[in-house]
Amino acid sequence: MEGVDISEGDAGFAMLLTLLAGLATTIGAAIAFCANTDDNRVFAICLGLAAGVMAYVSFSEILDMTNQSFQDANLTERSAFTFGTLTVFGGIVLAMLVEWIGMKIFHRHVREIDVVITDAPEPEAQDAATDKPLSTSERLNMLQMAAFSGIAVALHNFPEGIATFISTMADPSFGPAMAFAIAMHNIPEGLAVAAPIKKATGSKCKAFFWAFVSGLSEPLGGLLGWLVLKDVLGPATYAIFYGLTAGIMLHISFKKLLPTALKYDPNNSYTSYSFFAGMAVMATSLIAFRWA
Structure with a gap:
């Protein structure tokens, strides 16, 4: 971000692109609406x-951005x-700590809560079109999973919002391509937030609202990037931000999303x-971004 001249850019156009890219999470929520998550x-x-x-965006794009930002902070390769x-x-450990605190809080309200669900239904039960009603502990697990996903998506989108806004201000011809690529991978991230909420509460409105909120960090990042942060945050700060986000996302993928998916698909079909x-x-959207 250093050395980028944005004084002559169109702030309205840059903010519009940043807003549209962030709110692509609501498209993911719409997919959750259309899909029969029961x-x-x-x-x-x-x-x-x-x-x-x-998982893919963490191991590829975000990890690469973390390493590059540390190099920009004058560290050797x-x-x-x-x-x-x-x-x-560190991000993985942070996510585990937050999960542990969350389990303690939830345990005060529900004795049987078990974030790593071990009481998977028998495979024969999966032939039915719909599942039996969720227990209280399962609903809380879904909501906690959605909360983790929302936090990770918001953390991921915030620096992307800064990058999209400042890049568009510096070069308006580059902005639309960058915003489109970001929007493409925000769609399934919105799905990760909305699907568990819809499953747990049955409310499409709540699922849409929280997917919408998770996407708002993108234009918020753009706004703060315009007002103050472009001259305050250094490469090392961005590196730490990206790295922690990657760790949190990996924790969500392998500790939350996949185990829960296998609970409802025990034969791994x-x-x-x-x-x-x-x-x-995700790979396709990143390739499209490179060729834009």
Whole structure:
């Protein structure tokens, strides 16, 4: 971000692109509306897709941005890689700590809560179109998973909002392509937030609202980038921000989304394939961004 001249840019156009990119999370919420998440197979596919997206973007784009930002902070390539790796694992530990605190809070209200669900239904029960009503502990697990996803998406979108806004101000011809690529991978991230909320509460409005809120961090990042942060935040701060976000996303993917998907798809008939499909979706959007 250093050395970028945005004084002559169109702030209104840059903010519009940033807003549209962030609110693509609501498209993911719309997919959750259309999908019958009461069908265990559909719900498992939704979670598998979201897990694939989060895992791929963490291991590829965000980890690369972490290492590059540390190098921009005048670290050697070897040191940047080391600190980048440590920061990612720091994000995983942070997510585990937050999860532990959340479990303690939930345990005060529900004795049987178990965030890592072990009472998976028998495979034969999965032939039914719909699942039995969720227990209180399962609903709380869904809501906690959605909360983790929302926090991770918001953390991820915030620096992206700054980057989209400032890049568009500096070069308006580059902005639309960048905003489109970001919007493409915000769609399944919105799905990761909305699907568990819809499953737990049955409310499309709540699912849409929280997917919408998670996307608002993108234009918020753009606004703050315009007003103050472009001259305050240095490369090292961005590196830590990206690394922690990658760690949180990896924790969500492998500790939350995939185990829950396999609970509703115990034969793994759909989860693995949807996970790889989610990776492919994210890879395609990143390739499109590189060629834009």
